[in-house]
Amino acid sequence: MEISPALLFNAIIAGLLLGGLYAAMSVGISISFGMLDVVNIAHPGFIILGSYIAYIVNSRYGFDPIAVAIILSPLFFLLGRMLYRVYYVCFEKRGQESLRGLAFFFGILFITEVALILVFGVDYRTVSGVYTDVTWRLGVVDFPLRMVVPFLVSLVMVIGLQLFLTHTFFGRAVLAVAQDQLALRLMGVDPVRIKELAFALSIATAGIAGALLIVIQPLEPSVGREYIGLVFAVCVLGGMGSIWGTLAGALVLGLAESFTATFFGPSWAPAVSFGMLLLALAFRPSGLLGR
């Protein structure tokens, strides 16, 4: 197949922009799974919930979907706190997180999906805003604003989280939970409380990522599960709980998916992230366990 430079440049730019979105979707998993060891496979469910809230407010009142998500993120924060409290009392405290905790989150994911289907049906939904139909052109390369704006918002969110985690007392306490919970207890800090707030933070990022997702593409409730592989692949590729690693992993995956879609057809794209995850798990286990 003849590959024109225009096609190549467009694939690269589209991949990087997509990667920005993936970073926003995965950074929550890097916090909950990477740092707190809470295997929240319901994370994509909350992303889709965020998408639908943005969609409702956008289609009723015409507000900007991303602004709506940022304003409503405290709600997701509260939801996250409640969820972690249930998880802690029922599973973590009893040492049953590995099997029943996983099944619990799987059930939550399933309930969100089916409830959204019951309310909204399986039609694809989309949002509109001032930037959704504008495309900038730089030579042969397209910069559709509906991808550029989420990319920038995601970048700000990820960099903000990194600064927050490394420069505030609370952020450092979260990093400490990831390393040694007993030591944290000896310093007079309650690790459960820190985990609760950090988990809530991860759910808040899911709400915002949901709005970014629905700006980029129309979606229906059951697409959520397609992103489970993606968010975990990014987290694993990025080295489990490193925010910069998450950003790098997300960009790599975005590029890989964009190239697959361009050169093999979009129907193969969903397999890319899961395939990379399987390969990473199968052939680099030492890298994964070396935590």
Added chain:
Amino acid sequence: MSNPVFAAVAFAVALALAAGCQLIPNEFFFSAAYTVLLYVILATAWNILGGYTGYVNFGSAAFFAIGAYTTVALYYAFKLPLAVTIPAGTAVAGLAGLGLGYLTLRLRGVFFAIASLALAVVLFTFVVNWDYVGGARGAYVLQPTDVPFGLPRYIHLLFAVEVLMAATALVIARTIETSTIGRGLAAIRDDEIAAESAGVPTLRLKIFSAAVSGALMGMAGTTFPYYLSYIEPSSAFSLSYAVNSIAMPLIGGMMTWTGPLIGAVLLGTVQQLVQVTVSSAWNLLIVGVLLVLFVTLAPEGIMGWVQAWRRRAARGVQKRD
């Protein structure tokens, strides 16, 4: 009851059921019972790895679909009958379980869980793009018009086959549970490091149970294309198989072979009723809610209640003496 005796009893009961139910005049009964039995097999298979060993498999639908699409591929290529495609689909799914287990069971359990989900999506994409078996459009698998054993319709035969398969799955599960292998698996579930240092060959046992579990799920799928006469990727890979095969053992109880059986029969029957009277979306919601309620409030499942009640009864008897 020793295992050979149990197997004899199970197959005798299965044959009696398969023969006795042929007298039921209602066609819907066979279709509903087929689905419930399908869930009995899936739940029992899931429990071999999930309940006995403690590793969560989210990819039940993948193994199920491997069985189903093996049947489709062999039917398209050679027009092979069920008698051949059942063992073939079982074997292919078993190999898939072996491979996935070999690649990921060395890691922490959660990675196996995520990888099993990944397997489902990768295989789904593969089947959607595989035109020979119909791709995204789906494939027709016609039921043979002449039904053996003088049965009136093909669904009657499928029902009988499914009863025997369910009996097979239960016999295998009970045999594993009561053997040394089962004790090894339980040791892995309770404390893998302790089991390893006590000399239990943990990796080999885990891979074994992943392969058996996958094979049985594949076996459940092999008759499915004939059941619907038409199969397409999103029905074969439906998430409801994954959810049900986790929810049923959790609700029934995961420690013994009876738990998944009870869970599957109860939940499967409820779903059939809700599907007819309300809608299929609601019945998925019910499964999800029940799963979350049981796992948070009654983690030992229905069999856990039964055992607690038995213990109380036993104490009561002692007091009276």
